[in-house]
Amino acid sequence: KNQVEQSPQSLIILEGKNCTLQCNYTVSPFSNLRWYKQDTGRGPVSLTIMTFSENTKSNRRYTATLDADTKQSSLHITASQLSDSASYICVVSDRGSTLGRLYFGRGTQLTVWP
């Protein structure tokens, strides 16, 4: 069964600190993995996208890693800001259909305190 599991479920950190969010998946055949940021009451916004051959990708203070062998990904946030408070969702796409199915994790709810 294709699944995406994220940990931790929630996380509280102080402003300026770093943190790492985890994503494990069983989706096969794998196409790509995305990290989305979803602010409360808003739709998800794409942060990074990685294909099978990519190990790391950065977008400003966000760095995503991918280990396709162990089917794990992480999202590292550097020097957190209050505006980073949001849900971070790991999304894995398969290539088994023309639709390019997306499998969503439940997200990690990050709260940054001043």
Next chain:
Amino acid sequence: EADIYQTPRYLVIGTGKKITLECSQTMGHDKMYWYQQDPGMELHLIHYSYGVNSTEKGDLSSESTVSRIRTEHFPLTLESARPSHTSQYLCASGATGTSGRAVGDTQYFGPGTRLTVL
């Protein structure tokens, strides 16, 4: 910021009412999607469309219906709303990849409609 819009943003209605959630995108994307999301839970695909006059049901069974008469417009309708329909509904769109498949597509999400049925 993606050019995809949803209205209304919030809706509170009584049981048995008919409602239509609007979704429009100005990016010319052929694919559009409707997701349902409960607090703290993952998004579940309820409907999708490959293009005009194409609609398909997603993974999660839903009593809603959709239509795709124009490329930019993908409304979702509930004929008779019930409290169990209370949820957040997210619309998304994406373009077909150069290979003709959806692989690698990024989906752009609208802001969502928070529906409460009393």
